[in-house]
Amino acid sequence: MTIPPIDLSIYADEEALLQGLRRGERHACACMLKHFASRVYAVALRMMGDPQEAEEVLQDTFISACKNIAHFESRSSLATWLHRIAVNAALMRLRKRKRYEVSIDAPIETLEGEDIPRQIEDWRHYPADRLLDAETRQVLQEAIAALPETLRTVYVLRELEGYSTQEAAEMLHISENAAKVRLHRARLALREQLTPYFAGHVAPEAAV
Amino acid sequence: MLTLLNDYVDGALAPELCTALETHLAACQNCQIVLDTLRKTVYLVQQLPEAPVALPEEVEQRLFAALALADFL
């Protein structure tokens, strides 16, 4: 546990912090990191599905934010602005990653037979209070991280980062229909992965 | 069928298709289960961003170092 040697609470509010950032104060930059780094890291983790690459996105984001603070318009909050930079930084890394990969992806814009649900165990009666405990969140996060990249990116943008299917399609340079198909496939894949976990946990008396 | 179920979950299904789907669901236990668990999956995932993510200490240290701010830690 380290104690900050310099007081980081000298900015009364976001406006004061912004003014400090615009004046290029190192204090302000450190303060912004302290406040927003964990949120940006969470976005980066969801987008990249890998801690090492998430860390690179985290650094890209704040390097870019500190450099471009003059372009920040107060119409949005600092958190929203950083979120957008983080998403863009993640997309850039994903594109770069793709360039060096030989594409082994089968065409995925159509729903094929493999999407037929295989797991029909019933976990509708899984206890509601346990649906989002820490263990379940971990299972969910791992299941999302394990999705193929083409599915995960659309899925994360649409279901977690607050973009519409159309916006996600534009960000990924794919058609809206392709985005929709990927979104559906991702949901189904997740459902398939979660089913054995939840079905194995349903108490016998809870299942009707 | 799966596109139908997904659109239904999103409330994006045309009314006449909704009616057709609901008629089928009433008679098909398997589709009901798939629909309900799909809906639950979507709901669960949407709750995720509310959950706090801890920034590992070494990740924070490297971030501050990358921005030449290590003296603030």
Ligand SMILES: [Zn+2]
């Ligand atoms: Zn059916």
